[in-house]
Amino acid sequence: MSKGTLFIISAPSGAGKTSLVQALIEMTDSLQISVSHTTRQPRQGEEHGVNYFFVAQDEFMQMLNSHLFLEHAQIYDNYYGTSQKWLTEQLNAGIDIILEIDWQGAQQIRRLKPDSVSIFILPPSRTALEERLHNRGKDSEAVIAQRLQGAMNEISHYVEFDYLVVNDDFSQALKDLQTIIYSQRLTQIAHAPKLEEMLEELLN
Structure with a gap:
């Protein structure tokens, strides 16, 4: 494949x-949009794993310190990041x-x-x-x-x-x-x- x-x-x-x-x-x-991890609260209608992976700030910082994000950014008081593992799994599946x-x-x-x-x-x-x-x-x-x-x-x-x-x-x-x-x-x-x-x- x-x-x-x-x-x-x-x-x-x-x-x-x-x-x-x-x-x-x-x-x-x-073809799908990358699903990022974020520390912000879900908005109405948003689903975990579909719109974002919603995580606590402590978990996000743990992932960040373990170099698990391909990229990350802080926007106001919230953090956003792209998981290398998730992205690699999707690409390896031909998506x-x-x-x-x-x-x-x-x-x-x-x-x-x-x-x-x-x-x-x-x-x-x-x-x-x-x-x-x-x-x-x-x-x-x-x-x-x-x-x-x-x-x-x-x-x-x-x-x-x-x-x-x-x-x-x-x-x-x-x-x-x-x-x-x-x-x-x-x-x-x-x-x-x-x-x-x-x-x-x-x-x-």
């Missing part, structure tokens, strides 16, 4: 990453994994897993990005300005990624993402193990 691929997906706030990734998961077999992470985390993952494939999602324009941030209707002007500045910083790192997808038309961006997934599955290193019997028969 060929191993799965780790796909790193990053995007600035307002680029539409979450909606695209959710739609991509729903329409693509053997492709999507890891949604910012550019700094992406740098860290690429160093540790150079065979990963990185994708950066871009908004079509600065104006469109500003409109999307305003249309959320839940942030103050100060917060929007802060998010926009953060987005510009995030976008400046686009050159570090393998693929760029522009989310102008949602359907087209979704097709582009699925094309990247499928093309990776057809590389020799990924596809040849599935064709072992056929290749043996052809060569003999």
